[in-house]
Amino acid sequence: MGDTALQTRPGREKPASSGGRGGKTGATAAWLVCASGKGGTTKTTTCAHLAAIAASQGMAPLLVDTDPQQSLTEWIANRRKLRAAGTDVRDLRHIYAPLAEADRAVREADVVEGVDLVIVDTPPGMDNRVQLRLLLERADLVIVPTTQSPPDTKSVLEMMAIATQLRRKAAFLIGKALPRWNSYRHAKKLLNRYGTLCPVDVRMLRDVERCYDYGLGINEAGDASGGEDFEGVWHFVRRELGC
Numbered sequence: 001m002g003d004t005a006l007q008t009r010p011g012r013e014k015p016a017s018s019g020g021r022g023g024k025t026g027a028t029a030a031w032l033v034c035a036s037g038k039g040g041t042t043k044t045t046t047c048a049h050l051a052a053i054a055a056s057q058g059m060a061p062l063l064v065d066t067d068p069q070q071s072l073t074e075w076i077a078n079r080r081k082l083r084a085a086g087t088d089v090r091d092l093r094h095i096y097a098p099l100a101e102a103d104r105a106v107r108e109a110d111v112v113e114g115v116d117l118v119i120v121d122t123p124p125g126m127d128n129r130v131q132l133r134l135l136l137e138r139a140d141l142v143i144v145p146t147t148q149s150p151p152d153t154k155s156v157l158e159m160m161a162i163a164t165q166l167r168r169k170a171a172f173l174i175g176k177a178l179p180r181w182n183s184y185r186h187a188k189k190l191l192n193r194y195g196t197l198c199p200v201d202v203r204m205l206r207d208v209e210r211c212y213d214y215g216l217g218i219n220e221a222g223d224a225s226g227g228e229d230f231e232g233v234w235h236f237v238r239r240e241l242g243c
């Protein structure tokens, strides 16, 4: 995609009801929670791109942003600006409630109709464990994103331990992967010891960051690199969720 203007992919979307579990509410939908306890580990990026891919495949996702920094909410706002300017991107539904009010987020999400997948983004930090636990307990799958940097991989192990203790299905995901670096190999070795590792990584790619900044899903920019990475992650997530 490079530095040229973003080109959106035309005519790619199915109607929202064609592949999903129509007639569901948030209460009966599958819940995917992205949590790592550490900032900069690609939680928000993962939520955004997976939601855009899910929607393009006919599912009806609901995004729940529990990070007071509201990066995911900002992504949604940027999407709405794109739509207002005539760009053909799906309007994704969304709820914001800070982690401290996760119980409210869950109550609100539960009553949203026509949802087959709830995708929850969480803030960095492990301070609010009661509310975090509430979200994790709700998860059908916890994705624990991390970069390959040693401080990140070490710090996300705790989230996997909590998810495992709560008997949640969980998997690490390496984002911003640089497979030629030694740290990549070390990260895989360490993460594999502590839990399931998503078999597909998301490479460090400028287009991933750029699409995100514009409010686009990686699958919505015609010439963006990284689409296949998130598609691969999405296949894994979908299989694990059984949806």
Ligand SMILES: Nc1ncnc2c1ncn2[C@@H]1O[C@H](COP(=O)(O)OP(=O)(O)O)[C@@H](O)[C@H]1O
Residues within 6 Å of the ligand: 038, 039, 040, 041, 042, 043, 044, 045, 046, 071, 175, 176, 177, 202, 203, 204, 205, 206, 208, 209, 210, 212
């Ligand atoms: N695969 C990637 N390639 C390049 N940059 C990425 C990639 N994934 C995320 N980023 C960038 O890394 C930064 C941190 O990602 P973000 O999703 O905000 O992390 P978190 O939500 O865990 O704090 C953002 O600037 C984002 O655009």
Ligand SMILES: [Mg+2]
Residues within 6 Å of the ligand: 043, 044, 045, 067, 071, 121, 122, 123
């Ligand atoms: Mg974030």
